[in-house]
Amino acid sequence: MKALVIAVDGFASCGKSTLARDLAQALGYRYIDSGAMYRAVTYQMLELGLPPIESVGLDQMLGALDLKFVTSNGINQLMVNGLVLVSELRSKAVNAAVSPVSTLPSVRLAMVALQRSYADGTGLTMDGRDIGTHVFPQADLKFFVSARPEVRAKRRQAELIASGDTSWTLDEILENQAQRDLIDSNRDFAPLKRAEDAIDLDNSDLSREEQLAWALKWVEERGGI
Numbered sequence: 001m002k003a004l005v006i007a008v009d010g011f012a013s014c015g016k017s018t019l020a021r022d023l024a025q026a027l028g029y030r031y032i033d034s035g036a037m038y039r040a041v042t043y044q045m046l047e048l049g050l051p052p053i054e055s056v057g058l059d060q061m062l063g064a065l066d067l068k069f070v071t072s073n074g075i076n077q078l079m080v081n082g083l084v085l086v087s088e089l090r091s092k093a094v095n096a097a098v099s100p101v102s103t104l105p106s107v108r109l110a111m112v113a114l115q116r117s118y119a120d121g122t123g124l125t126m127d128g129r130d131i132g133t134h135v136f137p138q139a140d141l142k143f144f145v146s147a148r149p150e151v152r153a154k155r156r157q158a159e160l161i162a163s164g165d166t167s168w169t170l171d172e173i174l175e176n177q178a179q180r181d182l183i184d185s186n187r188d189f190a191p192l193k194r195a196e197d198a199i200d201l202d203n204s205d206l207s208r209e210e211q212l213a214w215a216l217k218w219v220e221e222r223g224g225i
């Protein structure tokens with residue numbers, strides 16, 4: 001029995017973070033939402049008025065950026081330069097800019113270095129786009145998650161409404177989702193791609209509990225605790 005590194009990759013809003021978070025909770029592992037890190041960088045760039053291109057300003061911002069995951073009321077949140085940001089990271093402006101920002105090599109290099117530092121042997125689940133292919137190619141267990149586009153858009157809408165944001169129509173969400181899928185899959189540097197040794201999960205018709213139970217069987221199969 002050992003503490004595993006578990007990579008959960010897939011398209012936007014297909015339940016990756018729910019699965020990674022539930023696994024971490026069930027196993028007593030650390031959970032890292034790598035998408036939140038790219039969102040934090042995007043938020044900072046928008047705050048500073050930096051365009052989504054490589055620049056000296058971007059290098060300076062990345063050099064000074066302090067990202068920390070903190071647990072507050074049992075919820076894992078991201079502290080960005082001393083401030084806990086939640087709805088700020090899910091705003092329309094951040095959603096529109098995050099994929100272009102995530103194509104920038106300097107941004108990816110900085111985030112990947114930080115992501116790798118979280119694997120300290122005590123058990124880790126991380127969700128994202130390139131976790132199984134690039135961040136942890138030697139991960140003990142890799143899931144590639146998908147769900148039908150309408151199912152994904154409805155989940156994102158429910159999430160936004162729960163966070164108090166009722167400004168999105170389902171069509172807007174579907175369009176943003178399709179655009180992000182396209183950019184995330186086609187960028188040059190570490191694109192979203194299924195790792196060859198990943199296990200596929202289409203969770204369109206699975207409940208949260210069913211998905212977790214299914215994944216835990218794989219953890220057991222890999223000798224995880």
Ligand code: DC
Binds near residue numbers: 128129
């Ligand atoms: O998982 P999410 O929707 O919060 O991710 C937001 C964006 O961040 C996504 O559109 C692409 C980028 N991202 C990435 O490029 N690599 C990752 N490992 C995670 C997210």
